[in-house]
Amino acid sequence: MEPAEITGNGHVYSFTVNYQRWLPDLEVPYTIVLVEFADHPGVRVAGRLRGCPPEATAIGMEVEVGFEEGPGGYAIPSFVAVGTAP
Amino acid sequence: MSRADIGERRALISGIGHSEIGRQIDRSGFQLTLDAILAAVADAGLAVEDIDGLTAFPPGGKTNLPGYASPDLSEIHDTLRLTTSWRGGTGGGLPFSGAVDAVASGRARHVVMYRTVKEGSAARKAGGRPAYGSIHPHAEGPLAWLLPIGALSPVCQIAPFAARYMHDYGITREQLAWIPVTQRSHAALNPDAVYRSELSVDDYMESRMISTPICLFDCDVPVDGSTAVVISAAETASALRAPVHIEAMAGISESRPFWDQFEDMGRVGYASAAAMWRRTDLKPADVDVAQLYDGFTIEAVWWLEALGFCGTGEAGDFVDGGRRISLGGELPLNTWGGQLSGGRLHAAFGHTAEAVRQLRGEAKDRQVPGAEVAVVTCAGGIEGGAALLTR
Numbered sequence: 001m002e003p004a005e006i007t008g009n010g011h012v013y014s015f016t017v018n019y020q021r022w023l024p025d026l027e028v029p030y031t032i033v034l035v036e037f038a039d040h041p042g043v044r045v046a047g048r049l050r051g052c053p054p055e056a057t058a059i060g061m062e063v064e065v066g067f068e069e070g071p072g073g074y075a076i077p078s079f080v081a082v083g084t085a086p
Numbered sequence: 087m088s089r090a091d092i093g094e095r096r097a098l099i100s101g102i103g104h105s106e107i108g109r110q111i112d113r114s115g116f117q118l119t120l121d122a123i124l125a126a127v128a129d130a131g132l133a134v135e136d137i138d139g140l141t142a143f144p145p146g147g148k149t150n151l152p153g154y155a156s157p158d159l160s161e162i163h164d165t166l167r168l169t170t171s172w173r174g175g176t177g178g179g180l181p182f183s184g185a186v187d188a189v190a191s192g193r194a195r196h197v198v199m200y201r202t203v204k205e206g207s208a209a210r211k212a213g214g215r216p217a218y219g220s221i222h223p224h225a226e227g228p229l230a231w232l233l234p235i236g237a238l239s240p241v242c243q244i245a246p247f248a249a250r251y252m253h254d255y256g257i258t259r260e261q262l263a264w265i266p267v268t269q270r271s272h273a274a275l276n277p278d279a280v281y282r283s284e285l286s287v288d289d290y291m292e293s294r295m296i297s298t299p300i301c302l303f304d305c306d307v308p309v310d311g312s313t314a315v316v317i318s319a320a321e322t323a324s325a326l327r328a329p330v331h332i333e334a335m336a337g338i339s340e341s342r343p344f345w346d347q348f349e350d351m352g353r354v355g356y357a358s359a360a361a362m363w364r365r366t367d368l369k370p371a372d373v374d375v376a377q378l379y380d381g382f383t384i385e386a387v388w389w390l391e392a393l394g395f396c397g398t399g400e401a402g403d404f405v406d407g408g409r410r411i412s413l414g415g416e417l418p419l420n421t422w423g424g425q426l427s428g429g430r431l432h433a434a435f436g437h438t439a440e441a442v443r444q445l446r447g448e449a450k451d452r453q454v455p456g457a458e459v460a461v462v463t464c465a466g467g468i469e470g471g472a473a474l475l476t477r
Binding site: 076 | 216231235238241295300346347
């Protein structure tokens with residue numbers, strides 16, 4: 001088996017806005033989205049949502065994938081609502 | 087399926103016991119475990135020398151949450167100077183399914199199992215409920231997909247599924263509030279529960295949000311405490327004080343077993359519930375009392391639907407106002423307070439112990455009169471199990 005590449009925009013299956021400061025330096029609130037891709041049923045990608053205030057997040061909204069710098073120099077998935085500034 | 091094929095009918099729940107339970111108990115997990123085991127063995131009407139099987143949940147190995155792991159099996163085995171013919175194994179679904187198989191197959195006669203948590207002390211030490219990865223600060227395995235984005239707790243993982251369920255069926259927080267509110271009223275009658283003061287729907291609505299739509303009172307309470315259960319072979323019944331029968335049980339794992347990939351967490355219990363009902367002639371209407379896993383409010387909601395007490399998407403109406411799920415209602419729910427008010431004893435050990443008390447008529451002020459059939463479920467999330475117990 002090999003990894004499969006997924007391209008294109010996705011849609012928000014669901015989301016949560018986290019308010020709890022689980023770690024001392026964690027900035028809250030932030031939005032976590034589970035994103036699905038029409039051409040790849042059965043796979044979701046979890047990420048932060050950027051460029052959209054938490055209260056504007058909605059199930060079904062279209063997002064495009066981007067990446068942001070994560071701990072240890074790794075890039076982590078981070079989505080941007082389509083039509084909003086990144 | 088003939089009755090002879092149903093292995094769980096060859097097993098009994100013979101004893102239950104617990105240590106002191108509280109937000110912070112100044113005894114080690116090891117001591118708490120021994121307190122619970124000795125209480126459970128005595129409760130069964132047995133002596134420690136009668137015990138020939140031992141298991142624990144979790145079955146051992148890695149944990150990345152402080153205070154979560156139970157003490158090591160070999161430590162307990164040594165301290166009690168046991169001789170055992172069966173050790174370890176939980177079987178999945180419900181934690182006692184492995185022990186049931188052991189006594190049903192003749193591998194052992196009396197198995198003790200325990201679940202010990204020190205999560206109350208761990209939360210105190212961390213200055214709040216600890217994040218995943220607190221012990222080993224590395225994102226490995228499935229958590230590698232979740233920790234870097236800030237899904238640092240089971241709350242963040244189950245919350246999107248709760249949001250989706252509420253969105254799809256038009257369920258409101260005001261409706262779901264009745265689960266923690268009603269369970270708190272039950273906890274008021276349970277001297278071992280950690281939170282016993284009155285909780286109102288207003289208190290719930292005004293409480294702080296943890297991860298939408300899950301607020302503080304939707305989360306179970308981390309505690310210190312140990313619970314032990316004794317599973318015995320049916321042929322030993324005459325030696326037991328007050329055994330309870332296992333009418334049917336099942337634990338099905340389906341869908342992708344990861345918090346982000348699970349197809350529809352609202353349906354996690356459906357396969358287990360259906361498999362359990364296929365093993366009995368009893369029906370949902372025969373159940374007198376329900377002890378449904380409530381790590382979060384939403385898990386109890388989903389179990390109500392999975393077990394057929396109401397239809398899919400109907401649990402909001404079912405629990406609204408609290409009348410049906412209160413003591414005196416048609417389906418008293420989590421009569422010990424559940425994990426939301428009684429404390430997170432985890433893995434349905436608290437739920438199982440309360441089901442046994444109810445069926446024996448030993449639940450004191452919170453006794454459901456004449457309770458003959460109880461249902462117990464374990465977990466939501468990525469897998470579940472259900473059992474029907476009878477007097």
